[in-house]
Amino acid sequence: MRLAARIKPFQATLVPEKRQEITTEGGLALRKGDRRLRGAIARLQDARIRVSLFIDPSLQTIDVARELGVPAIEMHTGKYANASKQNASRQGRREKALHELRKAAAHAKAIGLAVHAGHGLTYQNVQPVAAIPEIEELNIGHSIVSNAVFWGMEEAVRRMAQLVKQ
Numbered sequence: 001m002r003l004a005a006r007i008k009p010f011q012a013t014l015v016p017e018k019r020q021e022i023t024t025e026g027g028l029a030l031r032k033g034d035r036r037l038r039g040a041i042a043r044l045q046d047a048r049i050r051v052s053l054f055i056d057p058s059l060q061t062i063d064v065a066r067e068l069g070v071p072a073i074e075m076h077t078g079k080y081a082n083a084s085k086q087n088a089s090r091q092g093r094r095e096k097a098l099h100e101l102r103k104a105a106a107h108a109k110a111i112g113l114a115v116h117a118g119h120g121l122t123y124q125n126v127q128p129v130a131a132i133p134e135i136e137e138l139n140i141g142h143s144i145v146s147n148a149v150f151w152g153m154e155e156a157v158r159r160m161a162q163l164v165k166q
Contacts, residue, residue, distance in 0.1 A: 001040060005047040011046050013052040013074050013116075027055035027076040030064040041068060052116060057104035065113065072114035073103055074139060077129055081120025102132050109134035123147070123163060132162040138164060 004012050014037070016028050030037070030053065044051045052072035054081075055061045055144045065073050090092035101117065117129055118139030130138060140160060148156040 001045050013054050015054040019093040030061050057100050059107050062108045066111050074116040076119050077117050078119045098128055105132050105134035126163050
């Protein structure tokens with residue numbers, strides 16, 4: 001929090017992290033009365049930093065995020081990404097997860113939140129999520145950086161941008 005308040009980025013996204021995790025496995029468990037989270041949000045907002053909360057695509061969680069007074073959410077796309085491998089047993093889970101993302105994005109936008117999404121998005125699975133009209137920002141760092149090793153950063157970004165635009 002001190003670092004963010006000193007550097008003053010345009011936006012800070014609060015993300016749950018457990019020491020044993022290699023990557024974030026889910027969104028924040030939001031509670032209206034969470035003093036620690038309210039304090040973190042207030043501290044960032046006092047520093048004129050836009051606050052986003054990394055959450056699961058749940059309508060109830062989105063409503064709590066709105067009540068906490070943040071202008072943006074980032075929906076965790078892990079359930080969709082984990083089911084995105086093309087085989088018959090995962091196809092139904094993939095479509096269900098994509099439906100949940102669409103429904104959640106529409107709800108969040110309807111109640112005035114900016115909608116972002118990310119986690120596990122790759123060159124192979126990004127297009128259906130990018131096609132959700134309410135989503136204004138995708139966070140796809142790992143896939144781009146990993147492919148930059150082979151293609152170079154400029155080409156990795158160009159290829160991802162092309163997929164998102166399509």
